Amino acid sequence: MNNNILSLFQLCDSNLPTGAFSHSFGLESYIQEDQVKDQETFFQWLKVYLHEQLIYSDGLASRLVYEALMDEDIQEIWNLDRLLTVQNLPRETREGTQMIGDRMLKLTESLYGMPILSQYRAEIKRKSSFGHPAIVFSMVAHGLGVTKPDTILYYLYSAISSQVQNAVRAIPLGQTAGQTITHNFIPELTQAVERILQLTKDDFGIVSPGIELSQMKHERVNIRIFMS
Amino acid sequence: MTDWTGTLSLDLEERKGKTVAKRVYFQGALKVMRPIYFDDSGQVCYYLLNPGGGYLDGDRYKMEISADEGSKVTLTTQSATKVYKTPKGYAYQETQIHLQKGSYLEYLPDPLIAYENAHYKQKNVVHMESGATFIYTDILTPGWSPEGKKFSYNTIQLVTEVYLNGKLGVFDHIKLMPEKQTLSGLGFMEGFTHLGSMIAVSEYTNNSLLDELYEVIQIEESSFKFGISKLAVPGFSIRILAHSTQVIERILDQCQKIISEKWNNRTPSFLRKY
Numbered sequence: 244m245n246n247n248i249l250s251l252f253q254l255c256d257s258n259l260p261t262g263a264f265s266h267s268f269g270l271e272s273y274i275q276e277d278q279v280k281d282q283e284t285f286f287q288w289l290k291v292y293l294h295e296q297l298i299y300s301d302g303l304a305s306r307l308v309y310e311a312l313m314d315e316d317i318q319e320i321w322n323l324d325r326l327l328t329v330q331n332l333p334r335e336t337r338e339g340t341q342m343i344g345d346r347m348l349k350l351t352e353s354l355y356g357m358p359i360l361s362q363y364r365a366e367i368k369r370k371s372s373f374g375h376p377a378i379v380f381s382m383v384a385h386g387l388g389v390t391k392p393d394t395i396l397y398y399l400y401s402a403i404s405s406q407v408q409n410a411v412r413a414i415p416l417g418q419t420a421g422q423t424i425t426h427n428f429i430p431e432l433t434q435a436v437e438r439i440l441q442l443t444k445d446d447f448g449i450v451s452p453g454i455e456l457s458q459m460k461h462e463r464v465n466i467r468i469f470m471s
Numbered sequence: 472m473t474d475w476t477g478t479l480s481l482d483l484e485e486r487k488g489k490t491v492a493k494r495v496y497f498q499g500a501l502k503v504m505r506p507i508y509f510d511d512s513g514q515v516c517y518y519l520l521n522p523g524g525g526y527l528d529g530d531r532y533k534m535e536i537s538a539d540e541g542s543k544v545t546l547t548t549q550s551a552t553k554v555y556k557t558p559k560g561y562a563y564q565e566t567q568i569h570l571q572k573g574s575y576l577e578y579l580p581d582p583l584i585a586y587e588n589a590h591y592k593q594k595n596v597v598h599m600e601s602g603a604t605f606i607y608t609d610i611l612t613p614g615w616s617p618e619g620k621k622f623s624y625n626t627i628q629l630v631t632e633v634y635l636n637g638k639l640g641v642f643d644h645i646k647l648m649p650e651k652q653t654l655s656g657l658g659f660m661e662g663f664t665h666l667g668s669m670i671a672v673s674e675y676t677n678n679s680l681l682d683e684l685y686e687v688i689q690i691e692e693s694s695f696k697f698g699i700s701k702l703a704v705p706g707f708s709i710r711i712l713a714h715s716t717q718v719i720e721r722i723l724d725q726c727q728k729i730i731s732e733k734w735n736n737r738t739p740s741f742l743r744k745y
Contacts, residue, residue, distance in 0.1 A: 273657075278657060284657075287657060288657060288658065291656075291657060291658030291659070292658070295652065295658060295659070296658075299644075325638070325639055326639065326642055328703055329639055329640055329641055329642045329702075329703045329704075330642040330643070330644065331703075332641075332643065332700060332702065332708045332710075333698065333700045334700045334701045334702075335700075337703060373703075446646075447644065448642055448643075448644040449644050449645070449646045450643070450644060450645060451658045451659055452645065452659060452660065452666050452710060452712065453657060453658045453659050453660060453661040453712070454658045455698070455710060456661075456696060456697065456698040456710045456712065457698070458698070458700075459698025459699060459700040459708075459710065460696075460697075460698045462700060463685065
């Protein structure tokens with residue numbers, strides 16, 4: 244393992260102060276309706292969340308951003324930033340993602356000092372872009388020389404592991420159960436990367452109606468521990 | 472283009488308080504009925520129809536609608552859109568809508584029924600200026616098969632893009648592939664069979680309207696599930712999961728009535744045709 248991969252691992256840590264731990268992306272709605280209540284039902288939810296929502300949004304975007312960086316097509320990155328934001332119809336999920344992206348950008352800009360990160364920040368400041376963690380992550384990974392499939396894999400891992408931590412707190416599950424889920428989920432992640440590599444831009448933003456609806460419903464839940 | 476199965480173009484303008492067509496053109500298997508004025512508001516209603524009765528293998532349809540400043544229009548269909556089996560190529564429908572500031576367009580088609588092994592793709596692209604209002608609904612049914620089996624179609628794909636002042640403001644992409652997805656399960660249809668959506672873009676959107684719609688939708692007594700949320704641009708979307716077309720229609724009609732009264736100062740007429 245080289246130091247660059249180790250450097251990227253820092254971004255995969257669910258303790259990274261981006262605020263990701265305060266967003267459940269609709270999971271809390273399922274927990275409150277008692278549809279997600281244990282290790283098994285959470286695993287089921289996580290599978291649908293990954294394979295039917297994340298791969299078409301964050302996952303595919305991560306790949307396309309990486310490719311745009313290779314082609315030095317920066318305008319394409321700003322297009323993807325807008326597309327990622329406006330396809331996210333539930334307000335809490337959209338604004339939460341934007342907040343996480345913004346904090347991650349601030350943090351990584353000071354840690355890695357890559358010019359593309361400063362350029363992204365300037366775009367956001369000018370209100371031409373919104374900010375998205377999948378884009379920030381892919382910029383850093385590309386800058387560190389991590390391969391495209393690994394970039395997508397590590398990004399998905401970071402998104403999934405923060406959801407596992409959320410589930411441990413919210414359902415609640417034991418820490419060991421949380422680790423078991425993460426471990427058993429690894430084949431799902433590699434499968435997701437293979438799918439993403441085969442998708443086309445036409446597949447971008449396909450939603451899973453139930454997941455999306457639960458993210459909209461979260462706005463109206465009375466008692467909450469998550470912001471989305 | 473000559474490879475369209477049907478094309479339709481309709482350009483609207485406001486003339487002395489009344490919305491009229493300055494140009495109507497249709498060819499092939501698409502047709503627009505004569506305009507209907509339900510009241511003295513000047514708002515016009517057009518029924519779009521497919522004389523062939525349904526979409527077949529490889530069919531391609533294109534509609535272009537424009538509304539000039541101050542024009543107000545309701546577009547609907549005469550009956551459900553039926554997509555028959557498409558063994559060779561998918562059926563495709565593309566709609567381009569251009570809305571100038573101060574125009575009001577509501578596009579409220581009947582439900583989509585995809586038959587066994589049908590593959591349908593639809594793309595709506597809306598370009599609007601700020602100050603225009605756009606309301607769109609759709610209803611997806613579980614389709615139709617001779618054995619009554621649900622979700623026996625191959626693929627239903629709906630893409631809606633709304634550009635506000637030239638910038639993408641809404642992107643909605645639904646793609647249901649029953650053979651590849653566990654449609655009835657958690658995360659998808661959650662045990663329901665019908666999916667309804669509404670997308671509304673208008674500067675008049677505010678939190679109190681969303682609260683009011685939320686309360687009204689909750690009055691519906693049948694079993695259903697819904698979500699409502701603000702878009703990245705001024706506007707909102709609604710998703711509804713239910714067991715029948717009627718429940719979704721009832722909810723969407725209620726919402727549309729409130730929106731029309733608030734944004735358009737007009738109580739809408741009853742559009743359903745059966």
